[in-house]
Amino acid sequence: MEKLQDDRMLEFRSDTLEAVRRDVNLHMPGRMDEAIDILEKWVQMQPHFVKKDFSRDYLERTLITAKGLVERAKERLDKLCTFRTLMPEFFAVSDVKKEFSPLQSMVSTAHLPKLTPEHYRVYMFKMVSDVDFSSSIVFKLYRYLTMLCEYFKRVEYCSGFVIILDYSDANILNVVTKMSPIELRQMITLMTEGYGLRIKGIHVVTESKMIDAVLSLLKQVFSTKLVNRIYSHKTIEGVKELVPKSILPIDYGGKEKSLKELNNDWLEAISSKDFLEYYTMMNRAKTNESCRQADQFNENYLGMPGSFRALSVD
Structure with missing residues (x-):
């Protein structure tokens, strides 16, 4: 993204974009785009992702929350999509x-x-x-x-x-x-x-x-x-x-x-x-666990806290 724009609820400081990128070591010219490119290609290669058309701005914010680390950003995306599948009760809101x-x-x-x-x-x-x-x-x-x-x-x-x-x-x-x-x-x-x-x-x-x-x-x-x-x-x-x-x-x-x-x-x-239209769209960003390698699920999620119900994979 070129610059930040104030939202109806959130405001930013004039130097926020530069300062936050510097904080995660993605402030040098081209570094952010390079990291997003890697993350974008990785998403397309995940057979268990139901949704793969994440915006580049969304991927950039994921990198920021991952402290600029691409491998951690991959993990964040994978876990969030998996949580929507395993814990739908947290995401379900009608009126x-x-x-x-x-x-x-x-x-x-x-x-x-x-x-x-x-x-x-x-x-x-x-x-x-x-x-x-x-x-x-x-x-x-x-x-x-x-x-x-x-x-x-x-x-x-x-x-x-x-x-x-x-x-x-x-x-x-x-x-x-x-x-x-x-x-x-x-x-x-x-x-x-x-x-x-x-x-x-x-x-x-x-x-x-x-x-x-x-x-x-x-x-x-x-x-x-x-x-x-x-x-x-x-x-x-x-x-x-x-x-x-x-x-x-x-x-x-x-x-x-x-x-x-x-x-x-x-x-x-x-x-x-x-926002509700956006929220509904993002709730489709789940996983199809029948397409994930079983050892990957066991390694990354069976040790997660809470009482996640067991998945039945055909």
Whole structure:
């Protein structure tokens, strides 16, 4: 791609394209195109890929999430297509607003429009109410996050994500007990190994003494590297020091729209006709496991976390 253009939800800094490419060592003239060419040819050679017409921009973003490593980018593509086959329940959404309306009274969640000076995207999650919080609500949230990940694969361009989880108004124990470690681990695997989100830090805000229960759950599902990037804060003030005021929502002392307004904007974005058509198209990017060599599947996926159902290959 020649340049980045601001999306309806995401903005970029003037030097983001160059800085992010430099971060993954694909900034020299011709290097990115060369890597995309290799990845594009590899896709065409995969007999188990149902969809092979990925755009070059899509492949470039895959390379960015893979830190510029072509072999890792191949693995990302293969895993994401496989996850759509093995875990269709994470991707299935019919009426978006109807599906996610129960979430709106309980959580406000949004990726902030502006990037940090380091070209990181900040994701904020605030538990507004946990009165009716249930395991079914948790899974709706996972499907919502899956759609956001697909949105990013279409337009995002950043060096990583900073995640802020604000539980200051919630009964954190009530939340934790409704979360299945298996489903949470599947979701984290989908986000990090499928979509390739590069998480730079996870900041949990709560004064509750039950924070240890949250950290214990996260340690069960995160890699050691991610566990070492989890930080707890008793108040939001500690997090404010990490993010420029111009980026934060107004209700967090910043200059951006309120988190609730941003939450509503994101719901409108992923329920738009244009995005739903794109999401439906990308959901066809699955695998035909009868065309994959059995040893490749065993090596790459049988050890994946979670309770993936066995495939019946004719």
